[in-house]
Amino acid sequence: MHRVAVTGMGIKSPAGSTVEDAWSTVLSGKSTALHLPELLDAGVPVTFGCPVNGFTPEEYFPLHRMRHLDRPTRLGVAAAADAWADAGLNEPGERPAGQSRSGTYVGTGGAHIAYTAELGALPRERLPVASVPMIMPNATAARISIRHGFQGPCLTFSCACASGAVALGEAMTAIRYGRIDRALAGGVDAMLTPFAVAAFARISALSRRNDAPHEASRPFDGDRDGFVMAEAAAFLVLERADLAEARGARIYGELAGYAAGADAGHIVQPLEDGKVAARTMRAALDDARLAPGDIGHVNAHATATIHNDRAEARAIESCFPAGSPPVTATKGVTGHLLGSGGAVEAVFALMAARSGTVPPTANFTGGPDADPIDVVHGEPRQVSPAPVLSNSFGFGGHDATLVFVPAQD
Known part of the structure; x- marks a missing residue:
């Protein structure tokens, strides 16, 4: 390959x-x-x-x-x-x-x-x-x-x-x-x-x-x-x-990992337990031959809807049982980009992975659904350059996850 x-x-x-x-x-x-x-x-x-x-x-x-x-x-x-x-x-x-x-x-x-x-x-x-x-x-x-x-x-x-x-x-x-x-x-x-x-x-x-x-x-x-x-x-x-x-x-x-799945549930709401999303994330990591601990940060899909964000937070918690890596949600700045979102956020994810700078999540002040994950907010956070996992979910129950590995300069 x-x-x-x-x-x-x-x-x-x-x-x-x-x-x-x-x-x-x-x-x-x-x-x-x-x-x-x-x-x-x-x-x-x-x-x-x-x-x-x-x-x-x-x-x-x-x-x-x-x-x-x-x-x-x-x-x-x-x-x-x-x-x-x-x-x-x-x-x-x-x-x-x-x-x-x-x-x-x-x-x-x-x-x-x-x-x-x-x-x-x-x-x-x-x-x-x-x-x-x-x-x-x-x-x-x-x-x-x-x-x-x-x-x-x-x-x-x-x-x-x-x-x-x-x-x-x-x-x-x-x-x-x-x-x-x-x-x-x-x-x-x-x-x-x-x-x-x-x-x-x-x-x-x-x-x-x-x-x-x-x-x-x-x-x-x-x-x-x-x-x-x-x-x-x-x-x-x-x-x-x-x-x-x-x-x-x-x-x-490098684009090193990819997986896609389907909730097979509601036409516009994700499964609240996030199990299929978590399974898709783990499959993308396996495809990249990486472990959860190798991931430096997650670029979340996070649309700012009640059910989507709750399900994704649970999925991230499940995929990273040892603790959430830093999580950013760039839709706070850009809004929801619909079918282009996974590509736009791939650009941001790779820029963050290369620079070791995770963007802040706009308008985030806290909330119980986010308690299990480490949402970056307020200002950018410096991390070591490392692989990044980027999520995209959609109406119809579509789940897709990409894993990018930054180049070694």
């Missing part, structure tokens, strides 16, 4: 549209939530969210092309382009000849549902000619593959809020077993629209703190009341480690 290195990273997120900016914002421990004019004008019950900050699509696409790309595809293609350039595999703007050993792996929870809802409100005779290729669930993956000339697998995974992590794990598996040599893998979701926000509010998933958006995303906190919807895209270049080393690539670390 081949080791799998991370040689490039790209991000478009509420925390920033470069890895450096996003990492700095996450370390600040300050929420990015704000009121959005389109939600205020629509009169939906929740009027705030965490939009992507600092993204200028004109830097990536000519005007005629942008007319054929909805927001998720613009974000996803741009983040993937940044990751590819960061890996140093070709010059900006260069499109290599057909690459049969390179693959595209995209995770998305909502795909193009927001734009589909917009199209549904139009008279049929006004539908854009490009409607079908814009709303295909695989549109982002296809656009990335076309832009970079990848002729290997081009796959889209929809596992709710575990989608980005699943895409990374499946790409790792393909490289590990020699099916491909490298991949652009990650996740994207952009559903900050009145339709989607109203739909999530209807099932009581969202925080209703319209009077204090910055205080609304409260992972593990005893006063949490729901998540804050956000949008983002993040992609990593995964590469056979021996090939990366041979070309002298800068290596951030």
Whole structure:
């Protein structure tokens, strides 16, 4: 089996549209939530969210092309382009000849549902000619593959809020077993629209703190009341480690472990005992050939919903019987990134593992559900650089865990 290195990273997120900016914002421990004019004008019950900050699509696409790309595809293609350039595999703007050993792996929870809802409100005779290729669930993956000339697998995974992590794990598996040599893998979701926000509010998933958006995303906190919807895209270049080393690539670390499971329970609530999540975490550690004591910190899924955070805290407690490692929940800063969350948090997890700096969990003041685990809050915590475990869970009972090992400088 081949080791799998991370040689490039790209991000478009509420925390920033470069890895450096996003990492700095996450370390600040300050929420990015704000009121959005389109939600205020629509009169939906929740009027705030965490939009992507600092993204200028004109830097990536000519005007005629942008007319054929909805927001998720613009974000996803741009983040993937940044990751590819960061890996140093070709010059900006260069499109290599057909690459049969390179693959595209995209995770998305909502795909193009927001734009589909917009199209549904139009008279049929006004539908854009490009409607079908814009709303295909695989549109982002296809656009990335076309832009970079990848002729290997081009796959889209929809596992709710575990989608980005699943895409990374499946790409790792393909490289590990020699099916491909490298991949652009990650996740994207952009559903900050009145339709989607109203739909999530209807099932009581969202925080209703319209009077204090910055205080609304409260992972593990005893006063949490729901998540804050956000949008983002993040992609990593995964590469056979021996090939990366041979070309002298800068290596951030390795994706060393992956596991996925299903609660097989309620459609939107996790099993409260966290047993399946804990089993998935242990399976990812086994896949990485690591023990619980090897983990330096956990990047928790932690959406700030009552049932999810309670179940995950119990799962972490079960997976680490000798005591919880430091736990961070970056959704306190970014909001809930839906299907892109596992990929965005993979970037943060690897940055933390490399630097030995664990970001604080925004808006955490304590609570009984968090008592069994060591939630980092208030300020960043310095730890020794070490492997990190990153969780992603989603509606439908999806569980996915990744384990990253930082490079030895």
